[in-house]
Amino acid sequence: MSTIKEYLTLDHRKCDELFALMEDSAAQSLDGAKEACAEFIHESERHFQMEERVMFVEFENKTGMSQGPTAMMRHEHNQARNVMKQLEEARASGNKDKFFGLSETLMILLQQHNMKEEQMLYPMAQQHLSADSDRIVDMMNSIIVQ
Amino acid sequence: MDFNGLSVDQAPPIFAPMRFFLTAPLFGILAGFLIFFSDSATLMSRYSIDSIVITHAMTIGFVGFVMLGSMTQMLPVLAGARIPNVKAVTTYSHILLVIGSIFMFLGLLKDNNIFNIISFVGLGSGFIIILFAILISLKSVKNFTATVRAILTSVLFGLFTVLMGLHLLYSYISYEMSALHIIVANVHSVWAIFGFAGILIIGVSFQVLPMFYVAPKFKSFCKQKVVWLISAGLILWLFLSFFYEEYTLVAKLWIAIFFWAFATTVWLKLNRRRRPINDVTVWYWRSASIFLTLGAFVWIFDEYFKHEYIVMAAILIGGFILSIIVGMLYKIVPFLVWFHLNAKGYMSIPTINEMINKNLAKLQFFLLIASFVGFIFSFYMPEVLKISALSFIFSMIVLEYNIMAPMLIYKKVLKTKPDFDMSTFS
Numbered sequence: 001m002s003t004i005k006e007y008l009t010l011d012h013r014k015c016d017e018l019f020a021l022m023e024d025s026a027a028q029s030l031d032g033a034k035e036a037c038a039e040f041i042h043e044s045e046r047h048f049q050m051e052e053r054v055m056f057v058e059f060e061n062k063t064g065m066s067q068g069p070t071a072m073m074r075h076e077h078n079q080a081r082n083v084m085k086q087l088e089e090a091r092a093s094g095n096k097d098k099f100f101g102l103s104e105t106l107m108i109l110l111q112q113h114n115m116k117e118e119q120m121l122y123p124m125a126q127q128h129l130s131a132d133s134d135r136i137v138d139m140m141n142s143i144i145v146q
Numbered sequence: 147m148d149f150n151g152l153s154v155d156q157a158p159p160i161f162a163p164m165r166f167f168l169t170a171p172l173f174g175i176l177a178g179f180l181i182f183f184s185d186s187a188t189l190m191s192r193y194s195i196d197s198i199v200i201t202h203a204m205t206i207g208f209v210g211f212v213m214l215g216s217m218t219q220m221l222p223v224l225a226g227a228r229i230p231n232v233k234a235v236t237t238y239s240h241i242l243l244v245i246g247s248i249f250m251f252l253g254l255l256k257d258n259n260i261f262n263i264i265s266f267v268g269l270g271s272g273f274i275i276i277l278f279a280i281l282i283s284l285k286s287v288k289n290f291t292a293t294v295r296a297i298l299t300s301v302l303f304g305l306f307t308v309l310m311g312l313h314l315l316y317s318y319i320s321y322e323m324s325a326l327h328i329i330v331a332n333v334h335s336v337w338a339i340f341g342f343a344g345i346l347i348i349g350v351s352f353q354v355l356p357m358f359y360v361a362p363k364f365k366s367f368c369k370q371k372v373v374w375l376i377s378a379g380l381i382l383w384l385f386l387s388f389f390y391e392e393y394t395l396v397a398k399l400w401i402a403i404f405f406w407a408f409a410t411t412v413w414l415k416l417n418r419r420r421r422p423i424n425d426v427t428v429w430y431w432r433s434a435s436i437f438l439t440l441g442a443f444v445w446i447f448d449e450y451f452k453h454e455y456i457v458m459a460a461i462l463i464g465g466f467i468l469s470i471i472v473g474m475l476y477k478i479v480p481f482l483v484w485f486h487l488n489a490k491g492y493m494s495i496p497t498i499n500e501m502i503n504k505n506l507a508k509l510q511f512f513l514l515i516a517s518f519v520g521f522i523f524s525f526y527m528p529e530v531l532k533i534s535a536l537s538f539i540f541s542m543i544v545l546e547y548n549i550m551a552p553m554l555i556y557k558k559v560l561k562t563k564p565d566f567d568m569s570t571f572s
Binding site (some may be wrong): 016018019020023024027037075079082086097098100102104105107109111112114115116119120123124136 | 150225
Protein backbone atom coordinates (compact mmCIF):
# COMPACT_ATOMS: atom_id res chain seq x y z
CA MET A 1 0.00 0.00 0.00
CA SER A 2 1.20 3.52 -0.75
CA THR A 3 2.25 5.87 2.02
CA ILE A 4 0.16 8.91 3.02
CA LYS A 5 2.58 11.12 1.10
CA GLU A 6 2.43 8.99 -2.07
CA TYR A 7 -1.32 8.55 -1.90
CA LEU A 8 -2.15 12.24 -1.54
CA THR A 9 0.51 13.36 -4.02
CA LEU A 10 -0.92 10.97 -6.60
CA ASP A 11 -4.38 12.34 -5.88
CA HIS A 12 -3.09 15.87 -6.63
CA ARG A 13 -1.97 14.65 -10.06
CA LYS A 14 -5.37 13.04 -10.61
CA CYS A 15 -7.07 16.36 -9.85
CA ASP A 16 -4.62 18.11 -12.23
CA GLU A 17 -5.66 15.72 -14.98
CA LEU A 18 -9.35 16.40 -14.32
CA PHE A 19 -8.62 20.12 -14.32
CA ALA A 20 -6.94 19.83 -17.74
CA LEU A 21 -9.89 17.78 -19.05
CA MET A 22 -12.30 20.42 -17.76
CA GLU A 23 -10.38 23.23 -19.50
CA ASP A 24 -10.14 21.19 -22.68
CA SER A 25 -13.85 20.61 -22.65
CA ALA A 26 -14.62 24.26 -21.77
CA ALA A 27 -12.46 25.46 -24.65
CA GLN A 28 -14.93 23.65 -26.96
CA SER A 29 -18.12 24.70 -25.19
CA LEU A 30 -18.99 25.82 -21.68
CA ASP A 31 -22.29 23.95 -21.82
CA GLY A 32 -20.52 20.76 -22.80
CA ALA A 33 -18.08 21.19 -19.93
CA LYS A 34 -20.79 20.79 -17.26
CA GLU A 35 -19.90 17.21 -16.46
CA ALA A 36 -16.12 17.72 -16.57
CA CYS A 37 -16.45 20.78 -14.34
CA ALA A 38 -18.62 18.90 -11.84
CA GLU A 39 -16.20 15.98 -11.78
CA PHE A 40 -13.19 18.21 -11.14
CA ILE A 41 -14.97 20.10 -8.37
CA HIS A 42 -16.22 16.86 -6.81
CA GLU A 43 -12.79 15.21 -6.84
CA SER A 44 -11.13 18.32 -5.45
CA GLU A 45 -13.71 18.47 -2.69
CA ARG A 46 -13.10 14.78 -2.01
CA HIS A 47 -9.37 15.45 -1.75
CA PHE A 48 -9.93 18.38 0.62
CA GLN A 49 -12.21 16.26 2.82
CA MET A 50 -9.76 13.34 2.86
CA GLU A 51 -7.29 15.77 4.35
CA GLU A 52 -9.59 17.79 6.59
CA ARG A 53 -11.63 14.92 8.01
CA VAL A 54 -8.93 12.26 8.22
CA MET A 55 -5.28 13.14 7.74
CA PHE A 56 -5.29 16.61 9.33
CA VAL A 57 -7.25 15.32 12.33
CA GLU A 58 -4.78 12.47 12.86
CA PHE A 59 -1.87 14.84 12.42
CA GLU A 60 -3.32 17.38 14.86
CA ASN A 61 -4.05 14.69 17.44
CA LYS A 62 -0.57 13.24 17.15
CA THR A 63 1.40 16.50 17.16
CA GLY A 64 -0.94 18.76 19.13
CA MET A 65 -0.53 21.37 16.39
CA SER A 66 -4.03 22.51 15.48
CA GLN A 67 -3.17 26.10 14.60
CA GLY A 68 -0.09 25.27 12.54
CA PRO A 69 0.25 24.09 8.97
CA THR A 70 -3.11 22.29 8.88
CA ALA A 71 -4.98 25.48 9.78
CA MET A 72 -3.13 27.21 6.96
CA MET A 73 -4.06 24.46 4.51
CA ARG A 74 -7.73 24.49 5.61
CA HIS A 75 -7.80 28.22 4.90
CA GLU A 76 -6.39 27.68 1.41
CA HIS A 77 -8.97 24.92 0.78
CA ASN A 78 -11.66 27.48 1.56
CA GLN A 79 -10.08 29.98 -0.81
CA ALA A 80 -10.11 27.31 -3.55
CA ARG A 81 -13.74 26.33 -2.76
CA ASN A 82 -14.75 29.94 -3.20
CA VAL A 83 -13.05 30.18 -6.61
CA MET A 84 -14.53 26.82 -7.68
CA LYS A 85 -17.99 28.13 -6.84
CA GLN A 86 -17.41 31.22 -8.97
CA LEU A 87 -15.96 29.02 -11.72
CA GLU A 88 -19.12 26.94 -11.95
CA GLU A 89 -21.24 30.13 -11.93
CA ALA A 90 -19.17 31.55 -14.82
CA ARG A 91 -19.57 28.26 -16.71
CA ALA A 92 -23.32 28.16 -16.16
CA SER A 93 -23.74 31.77 -17.29
CA GLY A 94 -21.65 31.14 -20.42
CA ASN A 95 -19.00 33.76 -19.58
CA LYS A 96 -15.89 32.27 -21.19
CA ASP A 97 -13.49 35.08 -20.29
CA LYS A 98 -14.52 34.95 -16.67
CA PHE A 99 -14.32 31.14 -16.67
CA PHE A 100 -10.75 31.04 -17.99
CA GLY A 101 -9.71 33.95 -15.78
CA LEU A 102 -10.95 32.01 -12.77
CA SER A 103 -9.49 28.71 -13.98
CA GLU A 104 -6.05 30.34 -14.30
CA THR A 105 -6.41 31.86 -10.84
CA LEU A 106 -7.53 28.54 -9.39
CA MET A 107 -4.71 26.67 -11.11
CA ILE A 108 -1.99 28.83 -9.58
CA LEU A 109 -3.72 28.90 -6.20
CA LEU A 110 -3.99 25.10 -6.15
CA GLN A 111 -0.48 24.51 -7.44
CA GLN A 112 1.25 26.71 -4.90
CA HIS A 113 -0.96 25.04 -2.26
CA ASN A 114 0.00 21.57 -3.53
CA MET A 115 3.68 22.51 -3.51
CA LYS A 116 3.46 23.48 0.17
CA GLU A 117 1.68 20.24 1.01
CA GLU A 118 4.00 18.03 -1.01
CA GLN A 119 7.21 19.73 0.10
CA MET A 120 6.35 20.24 3.74
CA LEU A 121 3.12 18.91 5.20
CA TYR A 122 3.06 15.43 3.65
CA PRO A 123 6.65 14.59 4.62
CA MET A 124 5.87 15.84 8.16
CA ALA A 125 2.67 13.80 8.25
CA GLN A 126 4.44 10.72 6.97
CA GLN A 127 7.08 11.11 9.64
CA HIS A 128 4.61 11.50 12.51
CA LEU A 129 1.97 9.04 11.28
CA SER A 130 4.10 6.34 9.66
CA ALA A 131 2.95 3.66 12.14
CA ASP A 132 -0.70 4.28 11.20
CA SER A 133 -0.06 4.98 7.55
CA ASP A 134 -2.04 2.02 6.13
CA ARG A 135 -5.05 2.66 8.33
CA ILE A 136 -5.12 6.36 7.46
CA VAL A 137 -4.82 5.70 3.72
CA ASP A 138 -7.67 3.17 4.04
CA MET A 139 -9.85 5.70 5.80
CA MET A 140 -9.12 8.37 3.21
CA ASN A 141 -9.80 5.92 0.40
CA SER A 142 -13.22 5.05 1.74
CA ILE A 143 -14.38 8.56 2.54
CA ILE A 144 -17.82 9.66 1.37
CA VAL A 145 -17.98 13.30 0.39
CA GLN A 146 -20.32 15.32 2.58
CA MET B 147 -9.47 39.12 15.02
CA ASP B 148 -6.59 39.18 12.60
CA PHE B 149 -7.89 38.78 9.08
CA ASN B 150 -4.52 39.07 7.44
CA GLY B 151 -4.94 35.44 6.54
CA LEU B 152 -3.45 32.27 7.80
CA SER B 153 -1.65 31.50 4.59
CA VAL B 154 -0.22 34.95 4.15
CA ASP B 155 1.60 34.98 7.44
CA GLN B 156 4.14 32.56 6.05
CA ALA B 157 4.45 34.47 2.79
CA PRO B 158 6.62 37.57 2.75
CA PRO B 159 4.89 40.96 2.59
CA ILE B 160 3.87 41.79 -0.98
CA PHE B 161 6.41 44.61 -1.23
CA ALA B 162 9.34 42.28 -0.46
CA PRO B 163 9.37 40.76 -3.97
CA MET B 164 7.47 43.60 -5.67
CA ARG B 165 10.11 46.25 -4.96
CA PHE B 166 12.57 44.12 -6.96
CA PHE B 167 10.07 43.44 -9.77
CA LEU B 168 9.13 47.10 -10.13
CA THR B 169 12.78 48.21 -10.27
CA ALA B 170 13.95 45.62 -12.83
CA PRO B 171 12.34 47.10 -15.98
CA LEU B 172 13.71 50.54 -15.03
CA PHE B 173 17.23 49.10 -15.33
CA GLY B 174 16.08 47.51 -18.61
CA ILE B 175 15.06 50.97 -19.88
CA LEU B 176 18.44 52.33 -18.77
CA ALA B 177 20.24 49.49 -20.60
CA GLY B 178 18.17 50.25 -23.70
CA PHE B 179 19.18 53.92 -23.68
CA LEU B 180 22.84 52.99 -23.18
CA ILE B 181 22.63 50.67 -26.20
CA PHE B 182 20.88 53.39 -28.20
CA PHE B 183 23.71 55.85 -27.54
CA SER B 184 26.44 53.27 -28.11
CA ASP B 185 27.47 51.73 -31.42
CA SER B 186 27.71 48.17 -32.62
CA ALA B 187 31.51 48.33 -33.11
CA THR B 188 31.96 49.12 -29.38
CA LEU B 189 29.51 46.39 -28.43
CA MET B 190 31.45 43.75 -30.36
CA SER B 191 34.00 43.63 -27.58
CA ARG B 192 33.01 42.41 -24.16
CA TYR B 193 35.84 44.43 -22.63
CA SER B 194 34.64 47.84 -23.79
CA ILE B 195 33.30 49.90 -20.89
CA ASP B 196 29.97 50.30 -22.74
CA SER B 197 29.60 46.53 -23.03
CA ILE B 198 30.43 45.98 -19.36
CA VAL B 199 27.98 48.65 -18.18
CA ILE B 200 25.13 47.55 -20.47
CA THR B 201 25.66 43.88 -19.61
CA HIS B 202 25.46 44.64 -15.89
CA ALA B 203 22.42 46.90 -16.28
CA MET B 204 20.76 43.80 -17.78
CA THR B 205 22.27 41.11 -15.57
CA ILE B 206 22.34 42.79 -12.15
CA GLY B 207 19.66 45.40 -12.78
CA PHE B 208 17.13 43.24 -14.56
CA VAL B 209 17.95 39.53 -14.20
CA GLY B 210 19.46 39.77 -10.70
CA PHE B 211 16.65 41.89 -9.29
CA VAL B 212 13.90 39.61 -10.63
CA MET B 213 15.72 36.46 -9.48
CA LEU B 214 16.28 37.78 -5.96
CA GLY B 215 12.71 39.07 -5.70
CA SER B 216 11.36 35.74 -6.93
CA MET B 217 13.44 33.79 -4.44
CA THR B 218 11.98 35.72 -1.50
CA GLN B 219 8.56 34.67 -2.74
CA MET B 220 9.36 31.13 -3.89
CA LEU B 221 11.38 29.86 -0.93
CA PRO B 222 8.43 29.62 1.48
CA VAL B 223 6.32 27.84 -1.16
CA LEU B 224 8.91 25.55 -2.74
CA ALA B 225 11.04 24.80 0.28
CA GLY B 226 9.14 25.89 3.37
CA ALA B 227 12.09 28.19 4.05
CA ARG B 228 11.52 31.57 5.60
CA ILE B 229 14.05 34.32 5.04
CA PRO B 230 14.91 35.77 8.46
CA ASN B 231 13.76 39.41 8.88
CA VAL B 232 12.53 39.32 5.31
CA LYS B 233 11.24 42.89 5.37
CA ALA B 234 14.53 44.39 6.55
CA VAL B 235 16.65 42.10 4.36
CA THR B 236 14.72 42.93 1.18
CA THR B 237 14.44 46.65 1.94
CA TYR B 238 18.13 47.18 2.72
CA SER B 239 19.55 44.84 0.09
CA HIS B 240 17.28 46.42 -2.52
CA ILE B 241 18.43 49.96 -1.66
CA LEU B 242 22.09 48.91 -1.52
CA LEU B 243 21.87 47.08 -4.84
CA VAL B 244 20.15 50.02 -6.56
CA ILE B 245 22.79 52.44 -5.26
CA GLY B 246 25.61 49.99 -6.04
CA SER B 247 24.40 49.38 -9.59
CA ILE B 248 23.87 53.04 -10.49
CA PHE B 249 27.25 54.06 -9.08
CA MET B 250 28.92 51.15 -10.87
CA PHE B 251 27.57 52.36 -14.21
CA LEU B 252 28.49 55.98 -13.45
CA GLY B 253 31.87 55.05 -12.03
CA LEU B 254 32.89 52.97 -15.02
CA LEU B 255 31.51 55.36 -17.64
CA LYS B 256 33.01 58.46 -15.98
CA ASP B 257 36.11 56.68 -14.67
CA ASN B 258 35.32 58.06 -11.23
CA ASN B 259 37.05 56.36 -8.32
CA ILE B 260 34.68 57.58 -5.60
CA PHE B 261 31.69 56.27 -7.55
CA ASN B 262 33.42 52.92 -8.03
CA ILE B 263 34.14 52.66 -4.29
CA ILE B 264 30.47 53.45 -3.45
CA SER B 265 29.44 50.84 -6.00
CA PHE B 266 31.84 48.26 -4.53
CA VAL B 267 30.36 48.74 -1.05
CA GLY B 268 26.75 48.89 -2.26
CA LEU B 269 26.85 45.84 -4.52
CA GLY B 270 29.04 43.83 -2.15
CA SER B 271 26.89 44.43 0.94
CA GLY B 272 23.57 44.26 -0.95
CA PHE B 273 24.31 40.90 -2.54
CA ILE B 274 25.91 39.43 0.54
CA ILE B 275 23.02 40.41 2.83
CA ILE B 276 20.34 38.81 0.66
CA LEU B 277 22.32 35.77 -0.51
CA PHE B 278 23.38 34.91 3.04
CA ALA B 279 19.82 35.42 4.28
CA ILE B 280 18.67 32.94 1.62
CA LEU B 281 21.38 30.46 2.63
CA ILE B 282 20.38 30.79 6.30
CA SER B 283 16.73 30.16 5.38
CA LEU B 284 17.74 27.02 3.46
CA LYS B 285 19.39 25.61 6.60
CA SER B 286 15.95 24.93 8.07
CA VAL B 287 14.72 22.96 5.05
CA LYS B 288 13.83 19.39 5.93
CA ASN B 289 12.79 18.02 2.55
CA PHE B 290 15.62 18.67 0.09
CA THR B 291 13.93 18.23 -3.27
CA ALA B 292 15.63 18.59 -6.65
CA THR B 293 14.32 22.15 -6.91
CA VAL B 294 15.63 23.14 -3.47
CA ARG B 295 19.04 21.62 -4.29
CA ALA B 296 19.09 23.63 -7.53
CA ILE B 297 18.22 26.84 -5.65
CA LEU B 298 21.01 26.19 -3.15
CA THR B 299 23.50 25.43 -5.94
CA SER B 300 22.45 28.53 -7.84
CA VAL B 301 22.87 30.74 -4.77
CA LEU B 302 26.36 29.32 -4.15
CA PHE B 303 27.37 30.02 -7.75
CA GLY B 304 25.78 33.45 -7.33
CA LEU B 305 27.90 34.13 -4.26
CA PHE B 306 31.15 33.19 -6.03
CA THR B 307 30.06 35.20 -9.09
CA VAL B 308 29.58 38.24 -6.85
CA LEU B 309 32.97 37.77 -5.17
CA MET B 310 34.66 37.50 -8.56
CA GLY B 311 32.72 40.54 -9.74
CA LEU B 312 33.93 42.52 -6.73
CA HIS B 313 37.50 41.46 -7.49
CA LEU B 314 37.08 42.72 -11.06
CA LEU B 315 35.47 45.96 -9.91
CA TYR B 316 38.31 46.52 -7.45
CA SER B 317 40.78 46.56 -10.32
CA TYR B 318 39.02 49.68 -11.64
CA ILE B 319 39.44 51.26 -8.20
CA SER B 320 43.09 50.31 -7.72
CA TYR B 321 43.94 50.81 -11.41
CA GLU B 322 45.82 47.53 -11.27
CA MET B 323 44.65 44.74 -13.50
CA SER B 324 46.04 41.47 -12.26
CA ALA B 325 47.41 38.92 -14.70
CA LEU B 326 44.35 36.84 -13.90
CA HIS B 327 41.84 39.60 -14.73
CA ILE B 328 40.63 38.09 -18.00
CA ILE B 329 40.51 34.56 -16.61
CA VAL B 330 38.45 35.71 -13.61
CA ALA B 331 36.18 37.62 -16.00
CA ASN B 332 35.68 34.44 -18.07
CA VAL B 333 34.74 32.38 -15.03
CA HIS B 334 32.61 35.23 -13.58
CA SER B 335 30.50 35.58 -16.75
CA VAL B 336 30.02 31.85 -17.40
CA TRP B 337 29.15 31.13 -13.76
CA ALA B 338 26.71 34.05 -13.73
CA ILE B 339 24.85 32.92 -16.85
CA PHE B 340 24.92 29.15 -16.49
CA GLY B 341 25.50 28.74 -12.74
CA PHE B 342 23.52 31.47 -11.01
CA ALA B 343 20.74 32.09 -13.56
CA GLY B 344 20.81 28.83 -15.58
CA ILE B 345 20.70 26.40 -12.67
CA LEU B 346 17.96 28.40 -10.92
CA ILE B 347 15.87 28.34 -14.11
CA ILE B 348 16.36 24.59 -14.53
CA GLY B 349 15.50 23.89 -10.88
CA VAL B 350 12.36 26.00 -10.94
CA SER B 351 11.23 24.51 -14.24
CA PHE B 352 11.19 21.03 -12.59
CA GLN B 353 8.23 22.33 -10.59
CA VAL B 354 6.70 24.97 -12.79
CA LEU B 355 6.21 23.12 -16.08
CA PRO B 356 4.41 20.08 -14.67
CA MET B 357 2.40 22.13 -12.22
CA PHE B 358 1.31 25.23 -14.13
CA TYR B 359 0.88 23.64 -17.54
CA VAL B 360 0.16 20.03 -16.47
CA ALA B 361 3.12 18.94 -18.59
CA PRO B 362 4.80 15.55 -18.05
CA LYS B 363 7.11 15.39 -15.04
CA PHE B 364 10.89 15.58 -15.56
CA LYS B 365 12.60 12.19 -15.43
CA SER B 366 14.31 11.40 -12.16
CA PHE B 367 17.71 11.36 -13.92
CA CYS B 368 17.09 14.98 -14.90
CA LYS B 369 16.01 15.97 -11.42
CA GLN B 370 18.69 14.06 -9.53
CA LYS B 371 21.75 14.41 -11.73
CA VAL B 372 21.61 17.30 -14.18
CA VAL B 373 22.33 20.08 -11.68
CA TRP B 374 25.37 18.17 -10.37
CA LEU B 375 26.60 17.48 -13.90
CA ILE B 376 26.28 21.13 -14.90
CA SER B 377 28.00 22.18 -11.66
CA ALA B 378 30.85 19.76 -12.44
CA GLY B 379 31.11 21.33 -15.92
CA LEU B 380 31.25 24.81 -14.41
CA ILE B 381 33.96 23.78 -11.94
CA LEU B 382 35.85 22.16 -14.81
CA TRP B 383 35.51 25.46 -16.68
CA LEU B 384 37.13 27.24 -13.73
CA PHE B 385 39.93 24.68 -13.49
CA LEU B 386 40.72 24.67 -17.21
CA SER B 387 40.48 28.47 -17.47
CA PHE B 388 43.13 28.85 -14.78
CA PHE B 389 45.46 25.99 -15.68
CA TYR B 390 44.82 24.65 -19.19
CA GLU B 391 43.16 27.46 -21.09
CA GLU B 392 43.67 25.74 -24.44
CA TYR B 393 41.32 22.95 -23.34
CA THR B 394 38.40 25.10 -22.11
CA LEU B 395 36.40 23.88 -25.10
CA VAL B 396 35.93 20.58 -23.25
CA ALA B 397 34.10 22.32 -20.39
CA LYS B 398 32.20 24.45 -22.88
CA LEU B 399 30.95 21.33 -24.66
CA TRP B 400 30.01 19.73 -21.36
CA ILE B 401 27.98 22.73 -20.14
CA ALA B 402 26.43 23.54 -23.53
CA ILE B 403 25.23 20.00 -24.18
CA PHE B 404 23.28 19.85 -20.93
CA PHE B 405 21.70 23.25 -21.54
CA TRP B 406 20.82 22.27 -25.09
CA ALA B 407 19.24 19.07 -23.73
CA PHE B 408 17.30 21.18 -21.25
CA ALA B 409 16.07 23.48 -24.03
CA THR B 410 14.87 20.49 -26.05
CA THR B 411 13.22 18.94 -23.00
CA VAL B 412 11.30 22.16 -22.29
CA TRP B 413 10.06 22.28 -25.89
CA LEU B 414 8.92 18.63 -25.86
CA LYS B 415 7.24 18.93 -22.47
CA LEU B 416 5.29 21.98 -23.62
CA ASN B 417 4.18 20.01 -26.68
CA ARG B 418 2.82 17.35 -24.36
CA ARG B 419 1.23 19.70 -21.82
CA ARG B 420 -2.34 18.82 -20.87
CA ARG B 421 -3.64 22.38 -20.49
CA PRO B 422 -4.84 23.94 -23.74
CA ILE B 423 -3.77 27.49 -22.80
CA ASN B 424 -1.37 29.19 -25.16
CA ASP B 425 -0.70 32.50 -23.45
CA VAL B 426 2.30 34.78 -23.50
CA THR B 427 4.03 32.79 -20.73
CA VAL B 428 4.03 29.71 -22.99
CA TRP B 429 5.39 31.84 -25.82
CA TYR B 430 8.22 33.00 -23.55
CA TRP B 431 9.13 29.41 -22.61
CA ARG B 432 9.16 28.55 -26.31
CA SER B 433 11.31 31.52 -27.29
CA ALA B 434 13.74 30.78 -24.44
CA SER B 435 14.01 27.22 -25.66
CA ILE B 436 14.82 28.32 -29.23
CA PHE B 437 17.34 30.97 -28.13
CA LEU B 438 19.03 28.56 -25.70
CA THR B 439 19.42 25.91 -28.41
CA LEU B 440 20.90 28.52 -30.72
CA GLY B 441 23.06 29.92 -27.92
CA ALA B 442 24.45 26.52 -26.91
CA PHE B 443 25.68 25.83 -30.45
CA VAL B 444 26.90 29.35 -31.21
CA TRP B 445 28.82 29.30 -27.94
CA ILE B 446 30.56 26.07 -28.91
CA PHE B 447 31.27 26.84 -32.53
CA ASP B 448 31.91 30.53 -32.40
CA GLU B 449 34.44 32.86 -30.92
CA TYR B 450 32.38 33.63 -27.87
CA PHE B 451 34.50 36.07 -26.01
CA LYS B 452 36.24 37.76 -28.87
CA HIS B 453 34.38 39.61 -31.58
CA GLU B 454 30.72 38.81 -31.44
CA TYR B 455 29.86 39.74 -27.92
CA ILE B 456 26.59 41.44 -28.77
CA VAL B 457 25.41 38.32 -30.62
CA MET B 458 26.11 35.99 -27.70
CA ALA B 459 24.71 38.42 -25.11
CA ALA B 460 21.53 38.95 -27.14
CA ILE B 461 21.02 35.20 -27.51
CA LEU B 462 21.93 33.96 -24.04
CA ILE B 463 21.24 36.84 -21.66
CA GLY B 464 18.36 38.22 -23.73
CA GLY B 465 16.72 35.40 -25.65
CA PHE B 466 17.22 32.71 -23.03
CA ILE B 467 17.31 34.25 -19.57
CA LEU B 468 15.19 37.38 -20.05
CA SER B 469 12.53 35.42 -21.93
CA ILE B 470 12.03 33.01 -19.07
CA ILE B 471 12.05 35.53 -16.28
CA VAL B 472 9.71 37.97 -18.03
CA GLY B 473 7.37 35.05 -18.72
CA MET B 474 7.44 34.07 -15.06
CA LEU B 475 6.75 37.66 -13.98
CA TYR B 476 3.47 37.46 -15.90
CA LYS B 477 2.51 34.47 -13.73
CA ILE B 478 3.90 35.63 -10.40
CA VAL B 479 2.84 39.30 -10.20
CA PRO B 480 -0.93 38.95 -10.81
CA PHE B 481 -1.06 35.91 -8.53
CA LEU B 482 0.73 37.73 -5.72
CA VAL B 483 -1.79 40.56 -5.90
CA TRP B 484 -4.75 38.18 -6.05
CA PHE B 485 -3.38 36.01 -3.24
CA HIS B 486 -2.68 38.88 -0.85
CA LEU B 487 -6.06 40.53 -1.52
CA ASN B 488 -7.94 37.25 -1.24
CA ALA B 489 -6.22 36.39 2.01
CA LYS B 490 -7.23 39.79 3.37
CA GLY B 491 -10.84 38.77 2.78
CA TYR B 492 -11.60 40.53 -0.52
CA MET B 493 -13.48 38.19 -2.81
CA SER B 494 -14.84 40.39 -5.60
CA ILE B 495 -11.48 41.07 -7.13
CA PRO B 496 -10.31 40.73 -10.74
CA THR B 497 -9.06 37.30 -11.77
CA ILE B 498 -5.40 36.83 -12.63
CA ASN B 499 -6.18 37.15 -16.34
CA GLU B 500 -7.90 40.47 -15.83
CA MET B 501 -5.01 42.15 -14.04
CA ILE B 502 -2.72 42.46 -17.03
CA ASN B 503 -4.05 43.46 -20.44
CA LYS B 504 -3.41 40.45 -22.71
CA ASN B 505 -2.80 42.61 -25.77
CA LEU B 506 -0.22 44.70 -23.94
CA ALA B 507 1.52 41.52 -22.78
CA LYS B 508 1.63 40.29 -26.39
CA LEU B 509 2.89 43.67 -27.60
CA GLN B 510 5.61 43.57 -24.95
CA PHE B 511 6.59 40.04 -26.07
CA PHE B 512 6.90 40.98 -29.74
CA LEU B 513 8.87 44.17 -28.99
CA LEU B 514 11.29 42.26 -26.77
CA ILE B 515 11.86 39.35 -29.16
CA ALA B 516 12.21 41.76 -32.11
CA SER B 517 14.86 43.67 -30.17
CA PHE B 518 16.87 40.48 -29.52
CA VAL B 519 16.72 39.49 -33.18
CA GLY B 520 17.70 43.06 -34.10
CA PHE B 521 20.67 43.02 -31.71
CA ILE B 522 21.91 39.80 -33.31
CA PHE B 523 21.66 41.28 -36.80
CA SER B 524 23.24 44.58 -35.70
CA PHE B 525 26.56 42.73 -35.70
CA TYR B 526 26.23 42.40 -39.46
CA MET B 527 24.10 45.51 -40.08
CA PRO B 528 25.10 48.24 -37.59
CA GLU B 529 22.21 50.48 -38.67
CA VAL B 530 19.76 48.02 -37.04
CA LEU B 531 21.16 48.69 -33.55
CA LYS B 532 19.28 51.91 -32.79
CA ILE B 533 15.87 50.66 -33.88
CA SER B 534 16.45 47.46 -31.87
CA ALA B 535 17.38 49.53 -28.83
CA LEU B 536 14.15 51.52 -29.23
CA SER B 537 12.18 48.30 -29.48
CA PHE B 538 13.86 47.07 -26.28
CA ILE B 539 13.15 50.36 -24.45
CA PHE B 540 9.47 50.27 -25.44
CA SER B 541 9.16 46.63 -24.39
CA MET B 542 10.59 47.52 -20.98
CA ILE B 543 8.25 50.52 -20.61
CA VAL B 544 5.27 48.29 -21.42
CA LEU B 545 6.59 45.66 -19.01
CA GLU B 546 6.88 48.24 -16.23
CA TYR B 547 3.28 49.26 -16.91
CA ASN B 548 2.16 45.61 -16.96
CA ILE B 549 3.76 45.01 -13.56
CA MET B 550 2.39 48.25 -12.12
CA ALA B 551 -1.17 47.58 -13.30
CA PRO B 552 -1.83 44.72 -10.82
CA MET B 553 -0.19 46.77 -8.05
CA LEU B 554 -2.53 49.67 -8.80
CA ILE B 555 -5.45 47.23 -8.53
CA TYR B 556 -4.05 46.10 -5.17
CA LYS B 557 -3.85 49.65 -3.87
CA LYS B 558 -7.28 50.52 -5.24
CA VAL B 559 -8.94 47.51 -3.59
CA LEU B 560 -7.32 48.29 -0.26
CA LYS B 561 -8.49 51.88 -0.55
CA THR B 562 -12.06 51.33 -1.77
CA LYS B 563 -12.73 48.06 0.13
CA PRO B 564 -15.33 46.76 -2.37
CA ASP B 565 -16.53 43.87 -0.21
CA PHE B 566 -15.43 41.81 2.68
CA ASP B 567 -16.68 38.26 2.47
CA MET B 568 -16.43 36.46 5.79
CA SER B 569 -17.50 33.08 4.41
CA THR B 570 -13.94 32.06 3.63
CA PHE B 571 -13.09 32.31 7.28
CA SER B 572 -16.08 30.37 8.51
